[in-house]
Amino acid sequence: MITINVTVNGTAYEETVSERLVLVDFLRDQLALTGTHIGCTFEGVCGACTIHLDGAAVKSCLMLAVQADGHEITTIEGLGGKKLTPLQQAFTEHHGLQCGFCTPGILMNMDEFLHKNPNPTDAEIRHGLVGNLCRCTGYVHIVRAVRAAAETMRQTG
Amino acid sequence: MATNPMDNGGDWLGAPLARKEDLRLIKGTGKYLGDIVLPKMLHAVFVRSEYAHARIKGIDTNEAQAMPGVVAIYTGADIKDTMKSMSQPVLLPNLPAKFPTYWPLAIDKVKFHGEPVALVVARDKYVAVDAAECVYVDYEELPPVLDPEKALEANSPIVHEADGTNEIFAMTFTGGETEDEQKKNDIEVEAIFQNADVVVKERFRVHRTGITPMEPRGVLCDWDETDGLTAYITTQRPHIDRLALTDILDIPAEKVRVIAPRDQGGGFGVKAPFYRENVIIAHAARELGRPVRWIESRYESLMNVGQERDQINDLEIAASKDGQLLALRNRGIADNGIGCTGVYWGFVMPFLGAIEMPNAYTWPKADIKLRVATTNKASLTPSRAFGHFPTRFALERAIDMVAHRLGMEPSDLRRKNMVSTLPYTSVTNEYYDSGDFIKVWDNLMAQIDLSAFRREQTTAREQGRYLGIGFGCGVELSGVASELMVPMENQPGYGAATVRLDPRGKVRVYGGDAPGGQGHETTTAQAVASIFGISPNDVTVTTGDTGTTPFGSGTIGARAGSYFVSAVAKACEELKDKITRILAHDLQIEASVHHFEFKAGEIIYLGDTNKRKSFRDAVERIVMWPINLPEGEVGGLDTTAFFEADKPMICFNADCCIVEVDIESGEFDIKRWVTSEDVGKIINPLIVDGQMHGAIVQGLSNAMFEQFIYDDQGQQLTADFEHYKMATAADVPDIEVTYAPTPCPYTPLGTRGIGEGRPSSIPGAVTNAVCDALAPFGVEITELPLRPDRVWKKIQESRQ
Numbered sequence: 001m002i003t004i005n006v007t008v009n010g011t012a013y014e015e016t017v018s019e020r021l022v023l024v025d026f027l028r029d030q031l032a033l034t035g036t037h038i039g040c041t042f043e044g045v046c047g048a049c050t051i052h053l054d055g056a057a058v059k060s061c062l063m064l065a066v067q068a069d070g071h072e073i074t075t076i077e078g079l080g081g082k083k084l085t086p087l088q089q090a091f092t093e094h095h096g097l098q099c100g101f102c103t104p105g106i107l108m109n110m111d112e113f114l115h116k117n118p119n120p121t122d123a124e125i126r127h128g129l130v131g132n133l134c135r136c137t138g139y140v141h142i143v144r145a146v147r148a149a150a151e152t153m154r155q156t157g
Numbered sequence: 158m159a160t161n162p163m164d165n166g167g168d169w170l171g172a173p174l175a176r177k178e179d180l181r182l183i184k185g186t187g188k189y190l191g192d193i194v195l196p197k198m199l200h201a202v203f204v205r206s207e208y209a210h211a212r213i214k215g216i217d218t219n220e221a222q223a224m225p226g227v228v229a230i231y232t233g234a235d236i237k238d239t240m241k242s243m244s245q246p247v248l249l250p251n252l253p254a255k256f257p258t259y260w261p262l263a264i265d266k267v268k269f270h271g272e273p274v275a276l277v278v279a280r281d282k283y284v285a286v287d288a289a290e291c292v293y294v295d296y297e298e299l300p301p302v303l304d305p306e307k308a309l310e311a312n313s314p315i316v317h318e319a320d321g322t323n324e325i326f327a328m329t330f331t332g333g334e335t336e337d338e339q340k341k342n343d344i345e346v347e348a349i350f351q352n353a354d355v356v357v358k359e360r361f362r363v364h365r366t367g368i369t370p371m372e373p374r375g376v377l378c379d380w381d382e383t384d385g386l387t388a389y390i391t392t393q394r395p396h397i398d399r400l401a402l403t404d405i406l407d408i409p410a411e412k413v414r415v416i417a418p419r420d421q422g423g424g425f426g427v428k429a430p431f432y433r434e435n436v437i438i439a440h441a442a443r444e445l446g447r448p449v450r451w452i453e454s455r456y457e458s459l460m461n462v463g464q465e466r467d468q469i470n471d472l473e474i475a476a477s478k479d480g481q482l483l484a485l486r487n488r489g490i491a492d493n494g495i496g497c498t499g500v501y502w503g504f505v506m507p508f509l510g511a512i513e514m515p516n517a518y519t520w521p522k523a524d525i526k527l528r529v530a531t532t533n534k535a536s537l538t539p540s541r542a543f544g545h546f547p548t549r550f551a552l553e554r555a556i557d558m559v560a561h562r563l564g565m566e567p568s569d570l571r572r573k574n575m576v577s578t579l580p581y582t583s584v585t586n587e588y589y590d591s592g593d594f595i596k597v598w599d600n601l602m603a604q605i606d607l608s609a610f611r612r613e614q615t616t617a618r619e620q621g622r623y624l625g626i627g628f629g630c631g632v633e634l635s636g637v638a639s640e641l642m643v644p645m646e647n648q649p650g651y652g653a654a655t656v657r658l659d660p661r662g663k664v665r666v667y668g669g670d671a672p673g674g675q676g677h678e679t680t681t682a683q684a685v686a687s688i689f690g691i692s693p694n695d696v697t698v699t700t701g702d703t704g705t706t707p708f709g710s711g712t713i714g715a716r717a718g719s720y721f722v723s724a725v726a727k728a729c730e731e732l733k734d735k736i737t738r739i740l741a742h743d744l745q746i747e748a749s750v751h752h753f754e755f756k757a758g759e760i761i762y763l764g765d766t767n768k769r770k771s772f773r774d775a776v777e778r779i780v781m782w783p784i785n786l787p788e789g790e791v792g793g794l795d796t797t798a799f800f801e802a803d804k805p806m807i808c809f810n811a812d813c814c815i816v817e818v819d820i821e822s823g824e825f826d827i828k829r830w831v832t833s834e835d836v837g838k839i840i841n842p843l844i845v846d847g848q849m850h851g852a853i854v855q856g857l858s859n860a861m862f863e864q865f866i867y868d869d870q871g872q873q874l875t876a877d878f879e880h881y882k883m884a885t886a887a888d889v890p891d892i893e894v895t896y897a898p899t900p901c902p903y904t905p906l907g908t909r910g911i912g913e914g915r916p917s918s919i920p921g922a923v924t925n926a927v928c929d930a931l932a933p934f935g936v937e938i939t940e941l942p943l944r945p946d947r948v949w950k951k952i953q954e955s956r957q
Binding site: 018020021028033034035036037038039040041043045046048075076077079080084088091092093094095097098099100101102103104107122123125126127129130132133134135136137138139140141142143148 | 855879883889
């Protein structure tokens with residue numbers, strides 16, 4: 001067992017974890033942040049477990065909890081806090097989610113994506129989404145939602 | 158884009174509202190099965206077969222048992238005498254089949270790579286995984302049965318030895334009930350083929366693929382001496398699961414409650430069967446007196462479920478030289494896998510696929526037969542476009558091949574032979590209740606300019622670019638009437654809903670089905686709001702809990718927009734009638750429900766619009782102050798209604814796509830995808846659009862990318878997302894959905910159930926487009942998946 005210090009959604013935690021504990025399990029089971037989902041067998045393909053580590057979108061199934069020691073994490077629960085971000089707002093207005101299982105990972109990925117690329121083409125959005133699998137939507141409304149969020153974010157600065 | 162509910166003047170049917178489900182899901186506060194934690198909960202992990210076919214000589218659990226934190230280990234031998242088999246009547250279709258007898262864990266023999274052999278229960282899930290690695294199973298390998306055609310030969314090894322054959326099911330779908338009638342029909346069909354101007358005869362193959370949901374399966378069971386079993390299951394049909402748990406584990410029915418979590422990460426049919434994992438987890442919870450949870454890994458999921466299609470169709474079409482379709486003959490062979498899956502047994506999908514084969518075309522005669530072979534693979538499990546993905550691919554491809562032989566436009570051949578008057582009964586006795594196929598088709602053709610496309614295609618070819626256009630269509634079930642549900646799944650088809658009004662004028666709806674992302678909370682609320690003239694915000698929907706909801710056969714077969722919402726409407730109308738009876742009495746007027754309008758939160762007497770009462774006050778009066786009522790009335794506003802259509806109902810759709818093929822690499826790009834839909838009266842256009850987008854991309858992903866592969870020893874090679882390739886956003890096109898609806902005359906709101914069958918027309922349409930592009934090479938593709946290597950090979954073959 002190892003003690004780690006990690007800040008999650010603005011709260012500092014000192015937690016004791018087993019060396020082999022996967023970061024996504026730490027978030028879900030130890031911190032009860034169940035908005036981060038597990039959709040594949042820790043292979044990093046489905047993207048449902050995407051979080052921000054020091055501001056970068058990463059897959060929390062491909063990291064151990066001990067590797068997060070000293071880092072800052074944001075999960076879906078901390079993305080907009082009590083308010084919705086323009087991206088979250090666009091997802092509901094454009095019906096960018098159905099079952100919602102992949103949605104937290106997609107929002108975390110696209111949040112980073114739009115900060116890097118505030119004026120993306122549809123093709124760029126589609127390529128930005130290759131790390132997230134969605135089974136329900138056929139991606140059509142997801143692309144529209146991301147495009148609309150980009151517009152809103154550009155207008156509101 | 159969604160509009161604000163309050164901007165709408167009260168006509169909620171057809172309003173593009175943002176969903177009620179969304180807020181919790183975009184904030185990460187949804188409650189999926191894996192998010193439910195109970196005190197003292199234990200974690201379960203399965204030991205699964207490493208072989209496709211092997212005898213179990215022994216299982217050594219000693220090392221695992223001794224590991225700290227391990228609470229219990231179960232094997233097939235441990236449980237066989239403590240419960241009934243999985244083959245209980247509630248799970249058996251009323252169809253003539255050889256149903257295997259099996260238990261939750263393999264007994265004596267394993268029959269596919271991935272079959273559950275033992276269950277480890279531990280205090281920690283990591284410990285459970287470690288211990289499962291230390292359960293040693295001694296196997297004696299047996300020859301695996303992997304080819305469905307060879308499986309049906311007399312000298313094949315037998316998968317389920319007690320059955321004495323690998324033919325689990327066989328049926329003739331045409332010609333009549335008796336063997337003599339069918340034989341006579343076969344002869345008549347043969348005569349048509351002998352005399353036809355044109356005959357197309359091909360073998361079509363569709364690989365093993367399906368609609369894997371993003372959330373894998375899971376079960377959490379809790380046992381209490383007083384209340385009995387509470388089972389949280391990722392499921393589309395909690396009420397059937399409850400009956401099955403009752404019967405198999407011999408628990409009195411009043412002591413079994415099944416709860417499908419409010420949020421489920423997709424189902425698409427995969428969560429519709431009754432699975433063996435449910436039983437063993439419930440058994441462990443009862444034995445141990447503690448909650449036990451199993452969350453399926455993606456690896457287990459891809460080993461066990463979501464495998465459908467997998468069928469050979471030897472199909473023949475006879476046509477006249479002026480393009481009249483004369484006869485259809487098909488010999489289907491389906492690869493069932495082991496078939497040990499409650500409700501469906503694998504073969505129910507190909508059974509329905511054969512029935513749905515004739516599609517929207519008139520066939521004067523047909524001869525359709527199916528044989529289903531048991532093999533040492535995972536059982537077929539349902540996947541959206543239940544059963545008819547392979548038969549539709551074969552038929553839609555063959556129609557194009559007839560058109561090519563006749564030198565006709567494939568779209569003209571389709572329209573010429575399309576059913577033009579409904580109702581209609583197909584050659585396989587499927588009833589098409591209502592709609593207008595021609596209107597839907599003409600609307601599709603109006604979205605494209607075919608002659609302009611042909612000119613562009615010719616010009617492009619001169620420049621060495623190969624454009625193609627492809628079509629397909631699909632008659633799909635709008636719910637499943639009892640007339641079909643009882644024989645096919647031994648369950649009722651009716652929809653059921655409880656509607657409960659509270660003294661604050663709010664409405665709660667209870668449904669026994671269990672959605673997984675289709676937006677039923679929103680569409681149901683819109684239907685209720687439109688009937689009561691209130692806001693959808695005042696309506697709450699509870700689903701999936703057998704402890705509180707009326708019986709329902711599940712969220713399957715597009716039942717929500719057809720049967721469930723119709724039951725909701727019926728219950729609301731009953732309550733509305735009662736409210737107005739009492740209101741008329743209070744207002745001292747002679748009036749019935751038709752004399753009142755429910756609008757914007759008020760109930761208005763149309764004879765004198767000054768006579769009105771708020772919906773809330775009217776409800777509160779009846780629920781809270783049931784005095785001075787009309788004679789014979791009692792207070793309270795709470796009712797359960799059941800809806801059944803007299804005959805089965807359908808919806809209809811058509812697709813067109815345009816592709817460009819690179820003849821040097823075989824790669825192709827979908828440049829445009831446009832559809833035309835009859836979905837009846839639309840409740841929420843955003844949700845219906847989303848259903849269509851999702852279904853079409855699922856069809857494309859199945860047709861072009863996804864494939865379960867077993868090697869020659871029956872080892873499954875595709876149990877992760879690196880190898881089982883699902884379409885990403887960059888792999889698929891934008892989708893243009895258009896509508897040409899006809900309200901259904903048999904549902905109270907004119908709605909149709911939509912979405913379930915929708916992927917069926919996709920593989921044919923996209924392959925037709927690729928073949929159209931390659932017409933100069935005479936390429937006809939008859940096998941899926943449709944991948945660049947196959948396209949390239951076909952081009953090379955044609956050049957030789």
